[in-house]
Amino acid sequence: MTAPTQRTTSGRGRLYDSIVDTIGDTPCVRVNSLAPEGVTVYVKAEYFNPLASVKDRLAISIIEEAERRGALKPGQTVVEATSGNTGIGLAMVCAAKGYPLVVTMAESFSIERRRLMRFLGAKVVLTPKEQKGYGMYLKAVELAEANGWFLARQFETDANATIHQNTTAREILGDFAGRRLDYFVTGYGTGGTMTGVGRVLKKERPETRIILSEPANAALIGSGRAQGRAADGSPAESHPAFQPHPIQGWTPDFIPLVLQESIDNHYYDDLIPVAGPVGIEWSRKLAAQEGILTGVSGGSTFAVAMQVAETAAPGSVILCMLPDTGERYLSSPLFEGIETDMTAEERALSESTPGFQMPAA
Ligand code: PMP
Numbered sequence: 001m002t003a004p005t006q007r008t009t010s011g012r013g014r015l016y017d018s019i020v021d022t023i024g025d026t027p028c029v030r031v032n033s034l035a036p037e038g039v040t041v042y043v044k045a046e047y048f049n050p051l052a053s054v055k056d057r058l059a060i061s062i063i064e065e066a067e068r069r070g071a072l073k074p075g076q077t078v079v080e081a082t083s084g085n086t087g088i089g090l091a092m093v094c095a096a097k098g099y100p101l102v103v104t105m106a107e108s109f110s111i112e113r114r115r116l117m118r119f120l121g122a123k124v125v126l127t128p129k130e131q132k133g134y135g136m137y138l139k140a141v142e143l144a145e146a147n148g149w150f151l152a153r154q155f156e157t158d159a160n161a162t163i164h165q166n167t168t169a170r171e172i173l174g175d176f177a178g179r180r181l182d183y184f185v186t187g188y189g190t191g192g193t194m195t196g197v198g199r200v201l202k203k204e205r206p207e208t209r210i211i212l213s214e215p216a217n218a219a220l221i222g223s224g225r226a227q228g229r230a231a232d233g234s235p236a237e238s239h240p241a242f243q244p245h246p247i248q249g250w251t252p253d254f255i256p257l258v259l260q261e262s263i264d265n266h267y268y269d270d271l272i273p274v275a276g277p278v279g280i281e282w283s284r285k286l287a288a289q290e291g292i293l294t295g296v297s298g299g300s301t302f303a304v305a306m307q308v309a310e311t312a313a314p315g316s317v318i319l320c321m322l323p324d325t326g327e328r329y330l331s332s333p334l335f336e337g338i339e340t341d342m343t344a345e346e347r348a349l350s351e352s353t354p355g356f357q358m359p360a361a
Pocket of ligand 1: 053054055084085086187188189190191192193194248249250295297298323324
């Protein structure tokens, strides 16, 4: 028998009853040309989820937990404030399970996100960008109270960290069983990923150093100033250290309750800020040099992983979260400078052979 010369596949060995059953079990993939000599870097590619982001996990968790508790009745409308990925994940889950969905969203987030949610059957209510994340949150609360809708509460609900504890973290334990894992690197939006994975790794892989990141110009945790909260844990103010930043999905203008558990229990070993433009650079490099297509938050997390790699002991293994797909940013600064018309180099190629040439612009 000669070895097969072509790749083959054999299916997943099961059939799926619903799209929601395909959430999770995302692959950890080695980075081959960008990692420095002697250090191994893996990325956990959350864009393998059905709607291409880590927030699909949260969406199914919130809806199924509310169904279990009886807080969400058949056909009841779901409402949530979201910068996009949670809304897209919820739109998928609500479409699959028959719940109407209304999303409130600041006008500053990329238009692909709004159109995707509407395409999935959701309604998107925009809020003024001056009122930031806190404004879109208060709008969702107002709509829920006025209409008797179910408010998803991604920033406070325990269904958030719990799903990462039960899925994301278990996947990491499974995939790295019997192998070295020296660093785990993540940012935060709600803090669900950080807190859920932190709960598990601190106990079961205590040797793994957990690195948390936030935008350099919106270093809420780094500022050391505590978040003012209402009795239910929701923010009572916009955090004074917040500045608008280009890392969509990261760091709202308050420290979420879900993340607070990680701060209070010291789940992370180090806090390393990253500048948005640096994250954009690394997202571009991941795409062009590795074929790994992730958004600005993925590039920013990877930027921190690269910084850790520079000083890590030889032989170290690093795992870096990539929360979503780069395709979600076509109209954003991530794709700035990517031409729609032929570049001079492409035109020269076109003219280098006689046939099928486009007329000059
Ligand atoms: N990156 C992106 C693009 C996101 O949408 C989110 C979620 N808001 C995150 C990172 C952070 O994930 P988490 O909410 O689990 O902290």
